[in-house]
Amino acid sequence: MKLLESLFPTNDFSLIAVILGMPLIGAFVNGIWGRRLGKPAVRLMALAAVGTSFIASLIAFLILDHAVQAAGHGHQRLYFTAWEWMHTNGGRAGSNVVIDARFSIDALNGVMMLIVTGVGFLIHLYASSYMENDPGFHKFFAYLNLFIFSMLVLILGDNLPVLFVGWEGVGLCSYLLIGFWYDHMPNAAAGKKAFIANRIGDFGLICAMFLLVHYTGALDWTGIQNNASILADNPADAYQIHVWPLGGGTYQGFFKFLQPAEPFTISAATAVGLALLLGCAGKSAQIPLYVWLPDAMAGPTPVSALIHAATMVTAGIYLVCRLSFVFVLSPFVMTVVLCVGAATALLAATIALVQTDIKKVLAYSTVSQLGFMFMGVGAGAFTAGFFHVLTHAFFKACLFLGAGSVIHAMHARIHDDDKAQDMRNMGGLKKYMPYTYWTFLVSTLAIAGCPLLSGFFSKDEILFRAFVNHATSPVAAKLAARHISVWQQPEWIGKAVYAVGVLTAAMTAFYMFRCFFMTFHGSFRGWAIGRGSLLSHPDHGDHAAASHAGHGDHDHGDHDEHGDHDDHGHHHEDLTVPGPAPHESPLPMTAPLIILATLAAVAGILNPAPFTHMLPLEHWLEPVFEDAVKVGVKVAENAEHLEYGLMVPGVLAFVVGLGLAWAVYFKAEGKPAKRWAEAAPGLHRAAYNKWYVDEFYEATVLSAVDALAETAAAFDQWFVDGILAKLSSLIVAALGTVLRTLQTGVVHVYAAAMVVGFVVISWFFVAPHAQASTESTPNGDYVVTAAPGMGYTYRWDADGNGEPDKPDFSEQSSVKVHLDPGKDVKVRLEVTNAFGRQATVEIPLSRPQAQNTMELGQN
Amino acid sequence: MPITHYLVLGALLFTIGGIGFLVRRNVLVTLMSIELMLNAVNLTLIAFNGAYPESHTGQMFAFFLIAAEAAEVAVGLAIVLALFRIRRTVRSDEADLLKN
Numbered sequence: 040m041k042l043l044e045s046l047f048p049t050n051d052f053s054l055i056a057v058i059l060g061m062p063l064i065g066a067f068v069n070g071i072w073g074r075r076l077g078k079p080a081v082r083l084m085a086l087a088a089v090g091t092s093f094i095a096s097l098i099a100f101l102i103l104d105h106a107v108q109a110a111g112h113g114h115q116r117l118y119f120t121a122w123e124w125m126h127t128n129g130g131r132a133g134s135n136v137v138i139d140a141r142f143s144i145d146a147l148n149g150v151m152m153l154i155v156t157g158v159g160f161l162i163h164l165y166a167s168s169y170m171e172n173d174p175g176f177h178k179f180f181a182y183l184n185l186f187i188f189s190m191l192v193l194i195l196g197d198n199l200p201v202l203f204v205g206w207e208g209v210g211l212c213s214y215l216l217i218g219f220w221y222d223h224m225p226n227a228a229a230g231k232k233a234f235i236a237n238r239i240g241d242f243g244l245i246c247a248m249f250l251l252v253h254y255t256g257a258l259d260w261t262g263i264q265n266n267a268s269i270l271a272d273n274p275a276d277a278y279q280i281h282v283w284p285l286g287g288g289t290y291q292g293f294f295k296f297l298q299p300a301e302p303f304t305i306s307a308a309t310a311v312g313l314a315l316l317l318g319c320a321g322k323s324a325q326i327p328l329y330v331w332l333p334d335a336m337a338g339p340t341p342v343s344a345l346i347h348a349a350t351m352v353t354a355g356i357y358l359v360c361r362l363s364f365v366f367v368l369s370p371f372v373m374t375v376v377l378c379v380g381a382a383t384a385l386l387a388a389t390i391a392l393v394q395t396d397i398k399k400v401l402a403y404s405t406v407s408q409l410g411f412m413f414m415g416v417g418a419g420a421f422t423a424g425f426f427h428v429l430t431h432a433f434f435k436a437c438l439f440l441g442a443g444s445v446i447h448a449m450h451a452r453i454h455d456d457d458k459a460q461d462m463r464n465m466g467g468l469k470k471y472m473p474y475t476y477w478t479f480l481v482s483t484l485a486i487a488g489c490p491l492l493s494g495f496f497s498k499d500e501i502l503f504r505a506f507v508n509h510a511t512s513p514v515a516a517k518l519a520a521r522h523i524s525v526w527q528q529p530e531w532i533g534k535a536v537y538a539v540g541v542l543t544a545a546m547t548a549f550y551m552f553r554c555f556f557m558t559f560h561g562s563f564r565g566w567a568i569g570r571g572s573l574l575s576h577p578d579h580g581d582h583a584a585a586s587h588a589g590h591g592d593h594d595h596g597d598h599d600e601h602g603d604h605d606d607h608g609h610h611h612e613d614l615t616v617p618g619p620a621p622h623e624s625p626l627p628m629t630a631p632l633i634i635l636a637t638l639a640a641v642a643g644i645l646n647p648a649p650f651t652h653m654l655p656l657e658h659w660l661e662p663v664f665e666d667a668v669k670v671g672v673k674v675a676e677n678a679e680h681l682e683y684g685l686m687v688p689g690v691l692a693f694v695v696g697l698g699l700a701w702a703v704y705f706k707a708e709g710k711p712a713k714r715w716a717e718a719a720p721g722l723h724r725a726a727y728n729k730w731y732v733d734e735f736y737e738a739t740v741l742s743a744v745d746a747l748a749e750t751a752a753a754f755d756q757w758f759v760d761g762i763l764a765k766l767s768s769l770i771v772a773a774l775g776t777v778l779r780t781l782q783t784g785v786v787h788v789y790a791a792a793m794v795v796g797f798v799v800i801s802w803f804f805v806a807p808h809a810q811a812s813t814e815s816t817p818n819g820d821y822v823v824t825a826a827p828g829m830g831y832t833y834r835w836d837a838d839g840n841g842e843p844d845k846p847d848f849s850e851q852s853s854v855k856v857h858l859d860p861g862k863d864v865k866v867r868l869e870v871t872n873a874f875g876r877q878a879t880v881e882i883p884l885s886r887p888q889a890q891n892t893m894e895l896g897q898n
Numbered sequence: 899m900p901i902t903h904y905l906v907l908g909a910l911l912f913t914i915g916g917i918g919f920l921v922r923r924n925v926l927v928t929l930m931s932i933e934l935m936l937n938a939v940n941l942t943l944i945a946f947n948g949a950y951p952e953s954h955t956g957q958m959f960a961f962f963l964i965a966a967e968a969a970e971v972a973v974g975l976a977i978v979l980a981l982f983r984i985r986r987t988v989r990s991d992e993a994d995l996l997k998n
Binding site for chain 2: 783784785786787790791794
């Protein structure tokens with residue numbers, strides 16, 4: 040420990056640079072030289088990069104822990120300033136806004152860092168086998184490493200702009216990875232969808248940043264925290280924001296109701312909180328921006344695991360936790376977070392109930408679980424919400440990787456993605472894939488909330504907290520004295536959310552076990568399995584390389600075989616012909632499964648809330664959240680006694696969900712489900728089609744955007760292209776046609792033109808040009824200057840008497856004439872040139888009558 | 899003999915050369931017409947030099963012109979040869995390679 044601390048002094052904690060730098064180097068090397076390095080080197084580079092990062096994270100965590108121990112109770116941060124970035128003098132709060140490329144580790148992001156690098160490493164390991172046969176192997180790992188790097192920047196950044204760099208980075212990487220098989224249209228579309236949905240959220244985050252720097256004069260965590268109270272405390276009217284929801288225009292007649300008499304007045308805290316919530320909803324797939332996440336499973340399965348479980352989607356929860364002290368200032372925002380979380384959890388769970396694609400079930404399950412996490416943080420139980428992030432990372436990563444393993448096996452015969460992922464084609468895989476089966480079972484139990492597994496503890500804590508916690512405004516009393524009323528959270532909301540949560544938990548147990556039973560139990564429905572084909576399997580190592588070369592996971596194998604992507608749709612084999620049995624995945628894929636399943640099982644001991652008061656995670660995170668919780672969260676008085684009582688519905692939800700799934704999908708092999716679907720076909724279809732939310736967006740927002748785009752395109756086509764471009768090109772072309780006739784290529788025509796030109800120019804020089812320009816000054820002096828010419832001499836008649844002033848021509852090229860007001864004169868100029876030819880011009884000069892006597896007097 | 903005679907002869911020669919340049923189609927004749935014009939100019943320069951013998955400017959210009967003529971003819975004949983190789987003709991109205 041001493042050695043470590045001497046190596047990495049805590050006042051300038053450069054170990055963070057190692058944690059961040061390794062994945063970046065990995066991405067760089069694999070991205071630039073990956074194609075030439077070959078697969079083993081790429082694999083080594085990628086795994087070593089994340090592995091080193093994980094080891095460095097562990098060391099950093101130990102040092103942080105030691106620092107916390109040494110300092111006693113308190114919020115410890117280890118800082119590392121990479122470089123000075125931006126400074127401004129004099130923010131609104133009179134402070135200097137300092138934005139450096141600065142990173143820090145504290146209790147919250149220390150844990151997060153371990154999850155990202157640890158689970159990230161396992162997913163890398165898994166992917167190194169899973170993506171074995173993909174031609175874009177090196178590209179994939181470059182993206183994956185870059186993803187880890189971006190995520191680490193996001194969580195380790197010490198201020199919002201640095202966080203935003205990582206925030207955009209994961210957005211970019213998710214776009215690249217979801218659309219990894221970009222030559223397949225739906226994948227590219229899914230990548231685009233994720234990107235755009237995230238951009239909407241990012242708009243919120245940017246607004247929040249502007250508001251924060253405007254009101255608190257700081258963007259780093261400590262600075263915001265120190266000044267946060269100002270957001271709600273309303274020391275001046277400037278800290279209140281007036282909002283006209285539908286614009287400040289005047290509506291007439293029927294539409295008058297759209298125009299409120301008064302604008303809504305919200306506090307700065309509410310504005311900041313809502314803007315932040317929009318950002319978090321985008322990243323963490325909450326209503327209304329959740330639509331990208333289910334589509335994000337179009338990417339390779341390890342990517343789904345990485346995005347869904349360990350990294351990107353939890354960024355929103357992380358940010359809410361990070362800025363918990365801002366959120367708690369506004370009970371309204373807390374309530375919105377709570378309700379959005381509950382609604383998302385329920386909606387996604389209903390969709391997951393009827394999906395048949397194994398990855399889609401998991402994807403909606405992720406959205407639902409993220410809703411749970413939002414419920415937790417919305418209830419002010421930031422530790423509980425974050426604990427669910429932690430446990431979810433383990434079991435959801437395990438589930439996704441397990442699903443990948445199953446799909447990998449299904450690809451032995453079924454090369455069509457949709458069919459290979461369809462649970463109706465699976466069944467009975469327990470026999471063939473024991474490792475996948477058992478790890479999947481453990482994770483399913485964990486996510487369903489089986490008592491004593493990790494998911495039970497985290498979910499139970501969230502539900503309990505939602506019931507007993509109550510968000511209050513910390514400054515309500517103060518503001519009441521100044522006659523400013525604050526919106527307060529009604530008592531019943533927590534109870535309602537609790538009920539929704541329990542219902543969702545039961546649905547979670549049901550759809551997860553439905554997925555489990557359909558995949559692993561019953562009889563295999565994929566294809567006929569040949570006699571003895573189990574025995575004829577070569578061992579796994581050879582297997583992946585030999586008989587399986589070309590269909591590792593997706594259609595990417597078909598690139599090798601056919602070189603033509605469209606081909607794979609026609610590549611159906613006759614599934615009634617007996618084929619080899621599905622097989623277990625190779626070791627690099629099963630090892631992460633086992634580790635993750637173990638973690639999913641035991642992670643609960645970090646915070647086994649109902650059973651003991653030894654709560655390591657809560658204790659560890661307490662300094663981060665204590666200020667926020669102290670000011671903004673009121674806990675019901677009899678909470679302690681309610682704890683066990685409230686646990687019962689949670690456990691019941693698990694039992695009911697499991698029991699129902701067992702009865703329907705294990706006992707009756709799904710027949711009742713078919714009957715139900717037939718009994719209510721509309722309902723089933725609506726749920727299966729995700730309640731038509733995508734179609735709703737299509738019809739409203741997207742059609743409006745499309746209409747705008749079409750108008751713009753028509754304008755471009757008709758006006759810009761048609762008139763501006765075509766017309767001007769037509770003019771130039773016509774001019775060209777005329778000039779082209781002059782270009783005969785015949786020497787004589789050119790010579791004749793030359794002669795004509797010569798004659799014209801000669802004539803110009805031979806003929807004299809009498810021209811003059813006049814300058815005047817206000818006092819009546821006029822200077823007439825003759826234009827110069829070759830061999831010109833001049834004779835002037837300046838006094839206008841008709842006789843030349845001097846009898847001879849001279850070099851004098853200008854004359855000066857003085858005129859009194861109201862007088863005029865005709866100056867005559869005679870010019871003779873070198874050939875003795877003469878020309879004459881008369882220049883009339885006149886001075887206007889003076890307007891007043893003052894001017895006269897001056898003259 | 900007054901200088902006017904020389905100048906009239908020079909103008910006459912120049913005009914004949916110019917008309918020949920404009921109306922004849924044979925490139926070789928065209929070149930010869932150019933020579934005629936240049937020599938008309940040479941004659942004029944020498945005549946001026948004879949009229950004002952104290953300065954040698956006219957003679958100097960005439961020498962320069964002769965040198966320029968020699969260079970011009972060398973290049974001109976090379977072009978005519980190249981043209982003949984490509985087009986099998988020395989008629990200038992058929993030599994419209996510069997077009998387009």
